[in-house]
Amino acid sequence: MHLSRAWKSGIITSMQRNSSLTVELFFNPKHVGEATEPRFIGRSSSFQCGATLRVSLHIDESAQITEAKFKAAGCSVLVASASLLMDQVLGKTTGEAAAFGQQAEALKDKLGALPVERSGCPALVREALVSAIQEYSDMARDEWEGDEALICTCFGVSERRIENEIESGGLRTIMEVTKACNAGAGCRSCYSLIEDILEEVNREQ
Known part of the structure; x- marks a missing residue:
């Protein structure tokens, strides 16, 4: 050419x-x-x-x-x-x-x-x-067989761990949860799940 x-x-x-x-x-x-x-x-x-x-x-x-x-x-x-x-x-x-x-x-x-x-x-x-x-992460979360629901697959953070951090620290935002236990610090596919947990735990308190 x-x-x-x-x-x-x-x-x-x-x-x-x-x-x-x-x-x-x-x-x-x-x-x-x-x-x-x-x-x-x-x-x-x-x-x-x-x-x-x-x-x-x-x-x-x-x-x-x-x-x-x-x-x-x-x-x-x-x-x-x-x-x-x-x-x-x-x-x-x-x-x-x-x-x-x-x-x-x-x-x-x-x-x-x-x-x-x-x-x-x-x-x-x-x-x-x-x-x-x-x-x-979506695949790993779907195939998880542990006793507790796995929320953050990047750092292996369970639903119970996040709930405990929210309750003990009075956390209100995803950024605060991430700082406390690393959940959401990776690919962020768990953001919506963390938001749901924040809403539920804070509503019950």
Whole structure:
């Protein structure tokens, strides 16, 4: 395919605005593909730039991420961000990975300063990661066979533990519950459940 001089110049100028690590990971991305089944899938997309991302995780019985893969259609920053984040969550528990994925600055130090129009790419990757962990959390909660209802699968916090913290500490908000026992500090799929417990316990007091 023949590219005009102006088109080539535009590509070069765009790539020059990225860090050397971003360029390297764009041309040589890591962790591309699909995780081994059973896999948990998270997706994200941007209507603004048309980028799409799919993250797949394989998680073992101890809730540790043993495989983290992605497929992306987007710019160099999106691909580099996905490569970096998959690398960093590999070997972490779902709770650790979800908490890391919630941090807005999670990839900034490694990627360096980003062009304004690409600044949202790391957030797309973090969104897809957390979405995949939420799918795992929903499954783990449904299959739980313990004596007490499991609310926060990321940190193994039961309904009774949350009730006790609310009663003893006079807690009123999810943030207060999270600070007291870590429930909700990971993928946040349990937020609505924590809200229900807060409402019920405080209504009875």
